[in-house]
Amino acid sequence: MSLSPAPAPAAPARPLSPRRLHLGHFAFMRAVVQGLDHGDCWRRYLAIEGEAGDARVVRSTLRWIREALVRIALQTDRFQLARLLQLDVQTLGTPDPALPSLTAFAEVQGLDDEPEAVQIAAFEAAHGRASRRLQRRQRLVRRQLDALRWLELQGAQVPQAADAVRAWFAPALAGHLEAAGLLLLGQLAERINAIGPGWWRGVRAVGPVKAARLVDWLHEHGDSPGLRLDERAALPRRALNPSTRGELVTAATAVVPIERLIVPAGLDGRDGRFRRPQAQCLLAAGDDLAAVRAWIASKTPGSHTQRAYRKEAERFVLWAIVQRGRALSSMTQEDCVAYRDFLADPQPASRWCAPRSRERWSPAWRPFEGPLSPSAQRYALTVLKNLYGFLVDQNYLMGNPWSAVSVARSIAPRLQTARSLSPAQWRRLDAELDQLPPGSASHRLRVALRLLYATGLRLSEIVAARAGDLEWVEFPPEGDDGLPEQGWMLRVVGKGRRVRQVPVPDDVVRQLSSYLVSRGLSGDLQDPAQRDVFLLGRATDLAERAPGLAAHLAERSERSASDARGGIAGSTLYDQLKAHFLRTAAVWRAQGDERGALRLERASTHWLRHSHASHTIAHGLPIEIAQQNLGHASLATTTVYVTTEQRQRLRAMRKVWDKG
Numbered sequence: 001m002s003l004s005p006a007p008a009p010a011a012p013a014r015p016l017s018p019r020r021l022h023l024g025h026f027a028f029m030r031a032v033v034q035g036l037d038h039g040d041c042w043r044r045y046l047a048i049e050g051e052a053g054d055a056r057v058v059r060s061t062l063r064w065i066r067e068a069l070v071r072i073a074l075q076t077d078r079f080q081l082a083r084l085l086q087l088d089v090q091t092l093g094t095p096d097p098a099l100p101s102l103t104a105f106a107e108v109q110g111l112d113d114e115p116e117a118v119q120i121a122a123f124e125a126a127h128g129r130a131s132r133r134l135q136r137r138q139r140l141v142r143r144q145l146d147a148l149r150w151l152e153l154q155g156a157q158v159p160q161a162a163d164a165v166r167a168w169f170a171p172a173l174a175g176h177l178e179a180a181g182l183l184l185l186g187q188l189a190e191r192i193n194a195i196g197p198g199w200w201r202g203v204r205a206v207g208p209v210k211a212a213r214l215v216d217w218l219h220e221h222g223d224s225p226g227l228r229l230d231e232r233a234a235l236p237r238r239a240l241n242p243s244t245r246g247e248l249v250t251a252a253t254a255v256v257p258i259e260r261l262i263v264p265a266g267l268d269g270r271d272g273r274f275r276r277p278q279a280q281c282l283l284a285a286g287d288d289l290a291a292v293r294a295w296i297a298s299k300t301p302g303s304h305t306q307r308a309y310r311k312e313a314e315r316f317v318l319w320a321i322v323q324r325g326r327a328l329s330s331m332t333q334e335d336c337v338a339y340r341d342f343l344a345d346p347q348p349a350s351r352w353c354a355p356r357s358r359e360r361w362s363p364a365w366r367p368f369e370g371p372l373s374p375s376a377q378r379y380a381l382t383v384l385k386n387l388y389g390f391l392v393d394q395n396y397l398m399g400n401p402w403s404a405v406s407v408a409r410s411i412a413p414r415l416q417t418a419r420s421l422s423p424a425q426w427r428r429l430d431a432e433l434d435q436l437p438p439g440s441a442s443h444r445l446r447v448a449l450r451l452l453y454a455t456g457l458r459l460s461e462i463v464a465a466r467a468g469d470l471e472w473v474e475f476p477p478e479g480d481d482g483l484p485e486q487g488w489m490l491r492v493v494g495k496g497r498r499v500r501q502v503p504v505p506d507d508v509v510r511q512l513s514s515y516l517v518s519r520g521l522s523g524d525l526q527d528p529a530q531r532d533v534f535l536l537g538r539a540t541d542l543a544e545r546a547p548g549l550a551a552h553l554a555e556r557s558e559r560s561a562s563d564a565r566g567g568i569a570g571s572t573l574y575d576q577l578k579a580h581f582l583r584t585a586a587v588w589r590a591q592g593d594e595r596g597a598l599r600l601e602r603a604s605t606h607w608l609r610h611s612h613a614s615h616t617i618a619h620g621l622p623i624e625i626a627q628q629n630l631g632h633a634s635l636a637t638t639t640v641y642v643t644t645e646q647r648q649r650l651r652a653m654r655k656v657w658d659k660g
Helices: 023-033 038-045 055-075 079-085 102-109 116-127 129-155 171-179 185-195 208-220 242-247 288-297 304-324 333-344 374-393 423-433 440-455 459-464 506-518 547-554 561-565 570-590 594-602 605-618 623-630 635-641 644-659
Strands: 470-475 485-493 499-504
Touching: 023 038, 023 055, 023 129, 055 079, 055 129, 079 129, 102 116, 185 208, 288 304, 288 374, 304 333, 304 374, 333 374, 423 440, 423 570, 423 594, 423 605, 440 459, 440 499, 440 506, 440 570, 440 605, 459 485, 459 570, 485 506, 499 623, 570 594, 570 605, 605 623
Parallel strands: none
Antiparallel strands: 470 485, 485 499
C-alpha cells in the first residue's frame, strides 16, 4: 500500500483533551499495534483508566491516545506520520490463521540462522500471495512501532507534583478528586502520605479499588519530586509506634510541629536584638525556644491553660521563623501588628490551614483551621502578652512589644449563654443515651455526659477527677426538727488552681459505681485502694479501639491493672461527645426537628456547662451557689446566666404583639 504525502486530516470535532501522555500510554499502543491481548496490556499499563472489561472505556481511551499522537505529529509537521497513525493494522485483512509466522516458519525449515531476506524468499515460495499480505502487515507494524518510538521522545511526559490531576486522569475521576480539594498531583501524594491507607474516605466515588490504582500509579511515577509515597503510607497510622509516627514529619525549617522545627542559627535568639545579658537573666535558657519552654513549664502541668498557651506559642514561633524570618527576641511592635492581622486571615492557606482531624504526627497537620474569630484573636494576643511579660519579668528581654498592640473588641458578651440546650432538648439528648449499643465506650459516654450536665464541670476538670475526689459528707440538722444534710461532694481543682467542692447527685454516683465495676474495679467509691483511679477510663472493647490497634490488642490475654485505673485525654472525651451530638442531630432531623438538629450539630462539651448553669438558676438555685459550683472568680460572670428579666420582657412583648 502506497503511503504518499496526503493533506492533513481534519481535526476532531470535539474539544481537544488537556490530558497528557506518559510512558504507559506508549507501551499500551505498542502492544495494540503488535496485536497483543488488550486486557493484559490494559491492566499492566492503564489500570488507572478503569476496568479492562469495560469495552466502552477501552475504545474511548484508545481513540483519545490516537488523537493525541496525531496531534503531536501535526504540530511537528509530520503529516505522513499522522496518516500512518490513523491506520489500524489489525483491521487490514485478517491473515489465514493456519499461516505460520515468519519466525515459526524459519524454525521449522531450519532457517533460524539465515538472513531475514532468505527467510522471506523461502516463505513466499511456500505460501505465495498470503505471505505477501502478512509481510505488508509486518511492514506497517514496524513503521508504526518506529513512529511510536519517535513520538515517545517528542510527547511522553513525566508527571510532576505541580501538574493538575485533570492532566493525567480520566475526566470523571479527576472531577471527583477536584471536588475533594485535590487539584494537583502533589496534593494527592501529600494526602496519601499524611492519612495513610484510608486517604480515599471522603472522596466521592473513590473506593478502595480505585484508591489502590491511584497509589500504584503514583508508585510507578514516584521518581518525580513531590510524588514519592512513603513506604509507611500503606500502614494504618494508629498501628505505628510513637517514634515511627514522629518520623512521618520531616524535621525542617517549615510549618511543622514545633518539636520537628529546625531553627536556623541566625533566628534562634542567641543574639536577639532585645536580649538582656545572660548574666542578668533569671532563666538558664540560652535561646528563644528554651525560654518559651520555661514559660510553658511555669503553668500548671497538664492543665487546659498550659495546653492552650503551648498552642498559641507554637503558632507564633512558626510564623516568626518561617514566614517573618525573625527571632522571637528580635520582634518589634510592627512585627506583632503584622501577626495580629495574620490571625484574621492566615495566608497562604495551604501552608497554614488544615482540618482539625489532621494529627500532629501527620505531614498534613497545620497550626490553623482557618481565620480566627475576633474573640480567638483577642485570646491569642492575651497569651502572647503573657509570654513576653514573663520574659521581661525574668530579665530575658528588655521590653514587651505586645503591650502596644490591641485588637478590636466585638459587642458579643464574654459568655454566650445561647450556646446551651433547652431543658426539653437536654431530656431528649439524655434519653438517646439509653439507645447506645453495649460496650465500655458507650458506658463511659452515658456516665460522662450526665456527670457534666449535673455538675457543670469543665472538660479538663472531669477527665482529671479521681475516685478519691468523691467524698460522702454529712452535716448535722438545723434546729430540733430538722434532718441531717448528707450527700456526695466532688473535690475539683479548677482555673488558677482554685479548689472547690461540687455536689453530685446520688443517681449519677450510682452510675459511676456501676461503671467502675464494668472496668473490673470495686464499686465502692470510698475504697482506699482505688483512690487514684480516674473516674473516666479507657475503652476496653477491642471493637471500640482504632482498627489498627486491634491485632496488637488481641495478643494481650487480659487488661493490665494500670489500664483499668488509667484515665483518658480531654480530646478523646471531646471527640466522643461531639460524635454523639452529630449522630443524635441526624436522628432529630429525620424526626422533622431541623432547628434542634442544627443547634445540636454546633454543640460541644462546654454547652453542657452552660446548660447546667442556665437550667439550675432557672429552677431557683441562688446565684452565689451557682458561682461556687461553677468555679467563677467573679459573681458578674455567673449573672450572665440569669435570664429571668429577659424572659419576662419577651413574654410581655408577645402579649402586646398578639393584641396588635
